[in-house]
Amino acid sequence: MIEFLIGRLKSFKFAFKGLAWVFTHEKNAQFHLLATVVVLGISYLLDLSTFEWLCIVIAIGIVLLSELLNTAIEKLADFVSQEQHPQIGIAKDVAAGAVLIATLTAVVIGLVIFTPKVLLLFSKIVLVN
Numbered sequence: 001m002i003e004f005l006i007g008r009l010k011s012f013k014f015a016f017k018g019l020a021w022v023f024t025h026e027k028n029a030q031f032h033l034l035a036t037v038v039v040l041g042i043s044y045l046l047d048l049s050t051f052e053w054l055c056i057v058i059a060i061g062i063v064l065l066s067e068l069l070n071t072a073i074e075k076l077a078d079f080v081s082q083e084q085h086p087q088i089g090i091a092k093d094v095a096a097g098a099v100l101i102a103t104l105t106a107v108v109i110g111l112v113i114f115t116p117k118v119l120l121l122f123s124k125i126v127l128v129n
């Protein structure tokens with residue numbers, strides 16, 4: 001049992017090491033992390049419902065997940081072949097496509113949740129003035 005727990009702790013350590021590496025080395029991941037902080041801040045200010053919070057957390061999760069998997073595939077591809085190869089190109093393009101799909105999904109979720117709230121906020125500001 002103790003050995004199992006130590007094994008799990010080590011896995012967490014490696015996972016955090018991977019996260020720390022990606023967010024200190026990869027510009028795209030840093031951008032997505034910044035976007036995550038901004039979206040969480042806006043969500044807090046706009047006082048979202050539980051369901052809206054869940055949608056935002058899932059949207060953020062799929063973007064960060066796809067970014068991490070994309071980076072892992074890029075690193076493996078670069079290790080397998082430094083040469084130009086059509087199959088490496090396809091693997092990298094497909095991985096980048098996954099990030100694009102995740103990002104577009106998150107943008108749609110963000111627009112659906114934030115647009116009515118922002119419009120309401122503006123209309124209140126206009127009415128007050």
Ligand SMILES: Nc1ncnc2c1ncn2[C@@H]1O[C@H](COP(=O)(O)OP(=O)(O)OP(=O)(O)O)[C@@H](O)[C@H]1O
Nearest residue numbers: 028074081082083084085086088089090092093096
């Ligand atoms: N070894 C290769 N063989 C064939 N095509 C490649 C190869 N490496 C990269 N490419 C092509 O160039 C594109 C960009 O690859 P690259 O590894 O520079 O990704 P990137 O998105 O610019 O990564 P980064 O996260 O470092 O900015 C790939 O999507 C692929 O189309």
